[in-house]
Amino acid sequence: MKLMLPLLIVLFSTTALPAQDDATKEEIKKLQGNWVRTSFHADGKSTDDGDRPPDKQVKLEFQGSTMHGDAFTLDITKTPRHINVTTIGHQGRKAIYPGIYELKGDVLKLCFPFPFEGKFDQIHKRPTEFDTKAGDNHVTEVYRRVKK
Secondary structure: OHHHHHHHHHHHHHHHHHHHHHHHHHHHHHOOOOEEEEEEEEEEEEEEEOOOOOOOOOOEEEEOOOOEEEEEEOOOOOOEEEEEEEEEOOHEEEEEEEEEEEEEEEEEEEEEEEEEHHHHHOOOOOOOOOOOOOOOOOOEEEEOOOOO
């Protein structure tokens, strides 16, 4: 009987993993393509990108498991959902930036830490909400999908 409980835990945890992987793969498929930023929120202030001319638009591309050329991973079991972007960061070292995201149809909201005024001490702290306040050292960007 004592062996049964650990065996059941292993059995159920391993059967749940492929479903999560499939769901994550489906979520990654939903992100694929090109996006244009519609607004930017930082330090308690917001800007509306409006209808910028094409050469002035802030663009974002998801291709496979890369976001604008940097590798990313998702955790769709968290609320809000987590996204980690791996890039070459400060001083040429590999850096992982922990963020949150929300995908609703053709609208994508991303929030990441940002080193305002060179403050790198909060750069690895994942935001917990999309609202930005003065001094919270993160940015929220809203994008819309570019239709072909």
